[in-house]
Amino acid sequence: MEARVPSALDDFLFDLNGYLVLKNAAGPDLLARLNAAFDDFPPLEYGEWWGNAMRRDYNGATGFELHNCVEAGAAFEELIDHPGWINYVRHYCGEENSYVAGLFIDECIASIRRSGGHxxxxxxGYQGALRGKYLYEHGLFRCGQCNIILALTDVGPGDGPTMVIPGSHKSNFPHPNAGNYANLDRMDNLEGAIPVHMKAGDALLFVDGLMHGGSSRTNDTGERRVTIFRYGVSWGSTRYGFEYSQALLDxxxxxRRKLLQPIPPIRP
Ligand SMILES: O=C(O)CCC(=O)C(=O)O
Structure with a gap:
């Protein structure tokens, strides 16, 4: 696949809304191999390691989330610099035209959500962390972090689609009804939020500073499968302290190695 490049319309819409849907970003062969890898995940408990990956659900409602999933097999390694999006993330959060141009993947997760999960x-934008900040200045994008959520299954109504509030990456006010993250308040009926429906193979790209979350999966059966790769500045660090193994880097x-270790350590 020829690596896609963002168009002028992509730039306009990304700036306006804070997100883009990249249709058919990943092809059927890779999807099949990723889904086969998901089928083979062992039944891990929260906090349990599997090689250098760990089940670490974000909270009690999100479902199975395997962190450092890039260590979970060759199919996941292909996502590191996938032609469906790599030029997009370089453009939006890769600090183009600077002395630190480049990217670092600071989190990568394989996520399975079943009925009731969200x-x-x-x-x-309101009081947002610099890490996820949206910035366009002097003709360049300077976002702190952009996420790629790749759908491995169709994600339609009832499947627990990701929801976003378009434009909220620039918001100067808190959402008065945004609920309480710690209380696991659901975002399903939040004013201004819209679901992002995707076909398997589509990828949602968004700046982390956009208000977002996952709507409730209301379907009784089946599961939503996605991978979440967070790309950020080349000088970043992993959020929870996960490290990439030397075997993987080697x-x-x-x-690809440069995206996991942009700055190799220098030692005496
Ligand atoms: O699971 C989802 O749809 C949203 C995930 C999310 O909010 C995040 O990764 O920050």
């Missing part, structure tokens, strides 16, 4: 609303192409 992810409460969070982020937004077997990657130089291009």
């Amino acid at each position: 992810h409460p609303v969070h982020s937004g 077997r990657l192409t130089p291009e």
Whole structure:
């Protein structure tokens, strides 16, 4: 696949809304291999390691979330610099034209959500962390972090689609009804929020400073499967302290390795 490049319309819509849906970002062969890998995940408990990946659900409502999933097999390694989105994230959060141009993947998660699961609303421009900030200045995007949520299953009504509040990456006020993340308040009926429906293979790209979350999965059966890769500045660090194994770094192409270890350590 030829690596896609953001168009002028993409830039306009990303600036306006804070997100883009990249249709058919990943092809059927990769999707099949990722889904087969998901089928083979062991039944991990919260906090249990599987090699250098760990089940670490964000909260009690999100469902199974395998962190450091790039360590979970070759199919996940292909997502590191996937042509469906790599030029997009470089453009929006790769500090183009600067002395620190580049990217770092600071989190990567394989997520399975079943009936009743959801992810409460969070982020937004108001008092947002610099890490997830949206910035466009002097003709360049300077976002702190952009996320790629790749749908491995169709995610339609009832499937627990991600919800976003378009434009909220620039918001100067708190949402008066945004609920309480710690109380796991649901965002399903939050004013201004819209569900992002996707077909398997579509990818949702958004700046982390956008208000977002996962709506309730209301379907009784089946599961929503997505991967979440967070790309940020080359000088970032992983959020929870996960590290990429030397074995993984050693077997990657130089291009992929640079996305997991942009600045190799220097030692005496
Ligand atoms: O699970 C979802 O749909 C949203 C995930 C999310 O909010 C996040 O990764 O920050």
